[in-house]
Amino acid sequence: MLSRGRLTIIRDSIMSIPAFDEIIEQNDQTEARLASLNALRELTGNVYPNKFARTMVSGSEDTITAIKAFGPVAKVVEEIAAVVATLAERERPPAEVKDALNERLRAFGIVRISGRLTTPPRGNFVHLTDGISKLQVYCDKKGGVALVKNDGLDTLDAENGWNAWKLLDHGDFIGVEGYLFITNTGELSVHIEKLQFLAKSMLPMPDKMHGIADAEIRQRQRYYDLIGSSLAVEHEGLTTREVFEVRAKTISSLRRFLEDAGYVEVETPMLTPKATGAAAKPFETHHNALDIKLYARIAPELYLKRLVVGGFEKVYELNRNFRNEGISYKHNPEFTMLEFYCAYMDVEGMMDFCEELMRDSVRKAAGGLQVKYEGKEIDFSKFERITMRESILKYAPDAEITDANITELFDEHAEPNLIQPTFIVDFPKSISPLSKADPKDPNIAERFELFINGMEVANGFSELNDPREQYERFVDQMAQREGGDEEAMVLDEDYIRALSYGMPPAAGIGIGIDRLVMLLTNKHSIRDVILFPHMRPEKKDSSDAAETKED
């Protein structure tokens, strides 16, 4: 570790490095916390110990959530809650009921749990959180509490448990050893016998009742937002933590469903020499050693179909794509897409499978097929199928539809009205360069898009596997590119070569995961379902003008 003096010399010689106090502004709050940290150091030695071993009373590691979910403990909590429910406002549960339950809790012996203080310690109670659940702990001044010193030997200091307790701040981490009991008011708690200090919070905690009002801080400092959601006493809708639990469940259920159906997960390049496979503007970067331009992929599509050529009959990738376009409530520069391909399937089969897949995922992540979204109820139990033309006429009966204006009319009249899950089929072939034509109509592509709440959630088609026709479609795209359409698709010569080896008939789909999660979590903005959404660089408003030049 650098000495302070040397640190200052280094910092002063490199102008662009801010001082610690410039990053973490010092004020009365941080000074108070520093004072208590120093006082704790006197008592406990190291204030940043390396570990805390939790017990396995619940059958697995005793996180707070695990202890509270542990059957016999949950049963006791349920029983006391039933008793408390019959009591008047200030009335206490009868001692004999409480004592009987406490006897049952004592049977579990000693537990060791740890977590963050959800309030400043007030009196001799405080709640700890493991990020999801809270559990109260009780520090008995009269009975005596030992402090576990962080000297590497866990030396017990019988005198100073209470003194250390008084130095705890809102947000600190502690570990406690003790026994479970029910308090006079009927709450499950841990009676602390040994207290160990684990880590300090040097900054104030978010407002417990109101949360963090500033959306920018919520998104930029997601850790702070998540702390807030673990402290929240009451809240409407899902906490931030719960949103990302739903996201995780959505993704894991999609993976499980696909794997159960025989799909193999693969990873294809994120850095690609050509940005193709979708109509979008790419991010560019440069490979120094090779001295070539590379693009962050806009879609894995053409790589996945190369794998179908190679014999992966069912293949999927669930990962990030990057598009250098505008940011909006439904667009983030990097977003997560599930793409998969199934040999010998056509667009109809893919729509059927997509329905099953999404139903399974919605059921597992949201708990049912009816999902409340912004005052509407979205019903995933039935997916409508309607042609693009029909959908326009449904909402604009007098529209005069031509090949040239059909997508424009669709975007304007139909798309915003497609609230319930709806597959739009019969796309113009001209805007579907990777899609097979309808055998009955050469101007129509065998393609669908799934719309929910006016948002495109999925896009799939019967995959074009005739290499010569694919070549011609690319040439057509390149011509449009010459004509100024920056998003027209780029010819991929190696992909033509791959198709020339023969690709079986196949259907493929891309599903926008972020948008699906928005629907399942009742979030209006894609930024609320991405942990660290793209933000403008943080501006330091104060002092230090003329810094941060990128040489």
Place this chain on the structure above:
RNA sequence: GGUCCGAUAGCUCAGUCGGUAGAGCAAGUGGCUUUUAACCACUGGGUCGCAGGUUCGAGUCCUGCUCGGAUCACCA
């Protein structure tokens, strides 16, 4: 890029007609010690986003700017 809204204590927010800068929480001190959303009492804490203007006087009115949000445009 256009339009609208916002920025006041560490956090969440009030601030009337332009007249001494406010509350709750958080923090400090003392009390209490089986409490219950945030116990009781007292204390400290402000570049009112930045710059300029009008005015005897600006958190408040005007202009410009910065940052953010919403929305439109853009984005099959």
